[in-house]
Amino acid sequence: MNTNTHDITLTVNGTERELSVEPQTLLVHALREELGYTGPKVGCESSLCGACTVHVDGKPVKSCTLLAVRADGTEITTVEGLDDDSDGLHPLQEAFQEEHGLQCGYCTPGMLMTAASLLEETPNPSRKEIRESIEGNLCRCTGYQNIVNAVESAAEKMAKQEAGD
Ligand code: FES
Ligand code: FES
CATH class of the missing domain: 3.10.20.30 (Beta-grasp domain)
Known part of the structure; x- marks a missing residue:
């Protein structure tokens, strides 16, 4: 021992x-x-x-x-x-895929977890709030624009889900 x-x-x-x-x-x-x-x-x-x-x-x-x-x-x-109901992908994961929010994917798990926290606290964040929330997550590939687009899109998806659409 x-x-x-x-x-x-x-x-x-x-x-x-x-x-x-x-x-x-x-x-x-x-x-x-x-x-x-x-x-x-x-x-x-x-x-x-x-x-x-x-x-x-x-x-x-x-x-x-x-x-x-x-x-x-x-x-x-x-x-x-992250996707706790195990029916596929979390809306953030879908949005990252759709908005091309990843390339090599190395930063993606961390981005997703940071973004998930943001959306829990701020369900409808501004682009500035999204950028500020991920400032501690570095991405060497995407230039961040598509990541911000993806988080914004996920927020919309989650709002629709919440509304029962
Ligand atoms: S590996 Fe932890 S912040 Fe980079
Ligand atoms: S997708 Fe390659 S580091 Fe972000």
Whole structure:
């Protein structure tokens, strides 16, 4: 037994998972390498790119900035759990596809999780609000325009769904 490891429990996408991690293990590595959730990507590992963004207790967090031991007992949503009714794609995922909001896709899981938080708090955001919300998420491919279009389109889709159309 490795006495340096700590036993922690994470609820990931609604499923309780127990794991042992070293004190310095970052949440993103615990999710990817210990639990197999490879949606969150490792880009910079220094809080700059946002590719590792997940929700921790409902808030967007760059999972390279949080030690796994500090996340003990939290509820985590990764991009794999974004569409919680499992009937296909979340409206944001559909909109990113339709509006060409991705190219290589490396930034996309983080963009989606950040945008999902925005739309939860601000269901009808302005383009400025969309741009401000994703300022911590870097994309080297798209030039951002199509990402903003996609988030705007997803907001419209979700408003229609809410209205029962
Ligand atoms: S990998 Fe976490 S912010 Fe870049
Ligand atoms: S689509 Fe390639 S980094 Fe954003």
